[in-house]
Amino acid sequence: MGYADALGAEEVEARLGQLPGWEVEEGRTLRRTYRLPHLPAAIFAVHVAGIQDELNHHSDLTLGYDTLAVAITTHAAGGRLTGKDFDLAARIQAVAPGHGAE
């Protein structure tokens, strides 16, 4: 199985278990909305954008007044979930506390 092949339901659940606060929508999209009450959400968005370019894997980001909503799927897998989606989410999750994102 290649790295960008769609994951099975069991593997999706296992990997989701490592990402508190994230949810899977319709088995196809990995989502989390962060709230940033103290620091600018836009700075967090720029940091996320840099990680995405480094990984060459990109989410849809929605910037709000004090929120950043992240939605991740793999277009090359027909909009299904792959290991790349979970790896990106884990990288975002790792830097979120430094931005006061909760």
Ligand SMILES: C[C@H](O)[C@H](O)[C@H]1CNC2=NC(N)=NC(=O)C2=N1
């Ligand atoms: C050519 C380049 O590798 C592709 O377009 C990449 C870029 N970022 C991507 N991001 C996501 N989420 N899915 C993709 O299939 C994808 N493909």
